[in-house]
Amino acid sequence: xxxxxxxxxxxxxxxxxxxxxxxxxxxxxxxxxxxxxxxxxxxxxxxxxxxxxxxxxxxxxxxxxxxxxxxxxxxxxxxxxxxxxxxxxxxxxxxxxxxxxxxxxxxxxxxxxxxxxxxxxxxxxxxxxxxxxxxxxxxxxxxxxxxxxxxxxxxxxxxxxxxxxxxxxxxxxxxxxxxxxxxxxxxxxxxxxxxxxxxxxxxxxxxxxxxxxxxxxxxxxxxxxxxxxxxxxxxxxxxxxxxxxxxxxxxxxxxxxxxxxxxxxxxxxxxxxxxxxxxxxxxxxxxxxxxxxxxxxxxxxxxxxxxxxxxxxxxxxxxxxxxxxxxxxxxxxxxxxxxxxxxxxxxxxxxxxxxxxxxxxxxxxxxxxxxxxxxxxxxxxxxxxxxxxxxxxxxxxxxxxxxxxxxxxxxxxxxxxxxxxxxxxxxxxxxxxxxxxxxxxxxxxxxxxxxxxxxxxxxxxxxxxxxxxxxxxxxxxxxxxxxxxxxxxxxxxxxxxxxxxxxxxxxxxxxxxxxxxxxxxxxxxxxxxxxxxxxxxxxxxxxxxxxxxxxxxxxxxxxxxxxxxxxxxxxxxxxxxxxxxxxxxxxxxxxxxxxxxxxxxxxxxxxxxxxxxxxxxxxxxxxxxxxxxxxxxxxxxxxxx
Numbered sequence: 001x002x003x004x005x006x007x008x009x010x011x012x013x014x015x016x017x018x019x020x021x022x023x024x025x026x027x028x029x030x031x032x033x034x035x036x037x038x039x040x041x042x043x044x045x046x047x048x049x050x051x052x053x054x055x056x057x058x059x060x061x062x063x064x065x066x067x068x069x070x071x072x073x074x075x076x077x078x079x080x081x082x083x084x085x086x087x088x089x090x091x092x093x094x095x096x097x098x099x100x101x102x103x104x105x106x107x108x109x110x111x112x113x114x115x116x117x118x119x120x121x122x123x124x125x126x127x128x129x130x131x132x133x134x135x136x137x138x139x140x141x142x143x144x145x146x147x148x149x150x151x152x153x154x155x156x157x158x159x160x161x162x163x164x165x166x167x168x169x170x171x172x173x174x175x176x177x178x179x180x181x182x183x184x185x186x187x188x189x190x191x192x193x194x195x196x197x198x199x200x201x202x203x204x205x206x207x208x209x210x211x212x213x214x215x216x217x218x219x220x221x222x223x224x225x226x227x228x229x230x231x232x233x234x235x236x237x238x239x240x241x242x243x244x245x246x247x248x249x250x251x252x253x254x255x256x257x258x259x260x261x262x263x264x265x266x267x268x269x270x271x272x273x274x275x276x277x278x279x280x281x282x283x284x285x286x287x288x289x290x291x292x293x294x295x296x297x298x299x300x301x302x303x304x305x306x307x308x309x310x311x312x313x314x315x316x317x318x319x320x321x322x323x324x325x326x327x328x329x330x331x332x333x334x335x336x337x338x339x340x341x342x343x344x345x346x347x348x349x350x351x352x353x354x355x356x357x358x359x360x361x362x363x364x365x366x367x368x369x370x371x372x373x374x375x376x377x378x379x380x381x382x383x384x385x386x387x388x389x390x391x392x393x394x395x396x397x398x399x400x401x402x403x404x405x406x407x408x409x410x411x412x413x414x415x416x417x418x419x420x421x422x423x424x425x426x427x428x429x430x431x432x433x434x435x436x437x438x439x440x441x442x443x444x445x446x447x448x449x450x451x452x453x454x455x456x457x458x459x460x461x462x463x464x465x466x467x468x469x470x471x472x473x474x475x476x477x478x479x480x481x482x483x484x485x486x487x488x489x490x491x492x493x494x495x496x497x498x499x500x501x502x503x504x505x506x507x508x509x510x511x512x513x514x515x516x517x518x519x520x521x522x523x524x525x526x527x528x529x530x531x532x533x534x535x536x537x538x539x540x541x542x543x544x545x546x547x548x549x550x551x552x553x554x555x556x557x558x559x560x561x562x563x564x565x566x567x568x569x570x571x572x573x574x575x576x577x578x579x580x581x582x583x584x585x586x587x588x589x590x591x592x593x594x595x596x597x598x599x600x601x602x603x604x605x606x607x608x609x610x611x612x613x614x615x616x617x618x619x620x621x622x623x624x625x626x627x628x629x630x631x632x633x634x635x636x637x638x639x640x641x
């Protein structure tokens with residue numbers, strides 16, 4: 001709900017950008033015509049073309065421009081064809097309007113043919129005409145063609161303006177080329193064009209959506225230093241970006257700065273905060289934001305309530321979500337199918353399917369249309385309770401209403417069959433599904449995962465071969481599921497063999513795959529193999545310092561401390577010293593980034609309050625090894641930061 005673009009480049013009024021001859025000044029007092037409907041505009045056009053003596057083309061251009069502003073491009077094209085038959089000679093403005101119509105109708109070839117017409121008629125195209133074509137490339141996703149066209153114009157001496165850069169920046173951002181848009185924005189000064197707030201905001205918004213929040217904040221500071229007044233839309237993009245990467249302190253700072261600059265947060269600002277906090281499980285803070293919103297006199301909408309309800313459901317507090325739903329109804333807001341979906345899914349997750357079915361009936365009574373998400377939540381809940389007869393009734397109703405099952409529906413069925421039926425029946429269902437639709441990898445993962453859990457590794461491996469045989473390359477998750485099962489089965493050699501095949505099958509292993517095998521090798525004291533894989537992880541750039549990797553590093557350190565280090569002897573293999581130094585520096589860098597820990601005695605003391613946490617054991621283990629002297633002598637005193 002928070003992902004839609006909030007920036008639309010302003011439409012330049014093409015009709016007032018041209019010099020007109022003196023004999024049309026009689027019409028200069030006319031304001032741009034306003035029509036309630038396109039039919040009114042067409043009637044006005046027909047009256048004009050029949051008027052005697054004929055009006056200047058400028059008057060007709062105004063009507064055509066009004067039709068274009070309403071978005072009726074085919075109508076404008078059709079009316080233009082009448083001008084020739086009635087003896088009117090189109091102006092460059094008329095032809096530019098027509099170019100604009102063809103651009104919005106995805107007919108760029110026709111648009112460029114009109115550029116040829118302009119030249120044949122002796123008109124000199126200007127930047128308004130060229131900007132219309134550049135914008136046409138951008139709105140049709142053809143930015144790669146817009147840039148060479150732009151360079152050609154520059155070579156011919158045309159001066160670029162705000163609209164040129166605005167169109168390109170918007171097009172690049174929409175095409176996912178945010179870095180190129182940022183580079184173009186930074187080069188604008190070379191062309192004596194100053195970026196405006198819309199351009200900055202477009203790039204900031206795109207950077208935040210790509211989670212490049214640090215770059216967005218740098219650009220924001222540049223905007224402020226240039227004295228450009230930032231609006232609520234820019235702040236909303238930044239706050240949303242900070243929340244999406246967990247930079248709550250920065251989001252709070254921006255909100256405070258926003259208020260200090262007398263920019264009032266709007267509903268969207270509060271919705272961003274409520275939604276992000278709820279997704280992080282920080283429901284108390286989300287309630288606080290909701291309370292502030294109410295205190296300020298802002299009226300929460302269905303989106304606000306939906307986000308907070310979802311937060312309650314994520315924490316399995318469906319009763320609070322239902323109370324909030326009732327409050328929303330009492331305040332005069334009509335719940336939509338998405339509000340109902342949140343509650344239905346919440347009830348199904350805690351096995352209260354009957355309560356979910358009551359809400360499902362309420363949806364139908366209110367003439368709302370259940371969507372595929374509604375049905376999938378109910379089917380999943382019923383399958384988990386083994387109520388297959390109810391599932392069949394629901395599927396029949398679903399089809400009667402014209403709602404076809406999707407891949408998620410089939411995955412739910414398949415998972416239920418794998419857990420409740422003999423595997424041959426599950427395979428039979430799987431084959432039926434494959435005949436109807438091309439299964440996704442999630443479907444294969446369900447099959448493979450369930451066979452692995454049931455210790456049917458041979459069948460899981462056969463499924464993998466089935467994928468390869470039919471030209472469908474498994475994803476890394478499918479491989480990792482089988483590798484994990486092989487490791488648990490004590491077949492680390494089989495896991496290593498499968499790992500080596502992944503690159504051959506164009507599916508390089510990820511950090512989780514390596515962590516799975518390394519953990520198994522360490523538990524079996526095969527430290528040499530584990531160290532070799534750890535070094536391969538580093539070479540591949542896969543050291544992510546995830547929770548799983550921390551556990552592996554703890555196991556490696558514990559093995560080292562137990563078997564290789566003593567206070568009397570310093571017979572420590574150099575590889576292990578290097579490994580511990582790598583671990584030490586990597587963990588510090590990671591935790592420093594998170595701004596959660598600093599490596600000193602206070603940290604270890606804090607960790608000791610959670611004795612069940614392997615993270616606490618990890619810190620104690622690392623500190624113990626450090627204090628044994630070997631690392632301190634070799635690398636110096638680096639304990640304090």
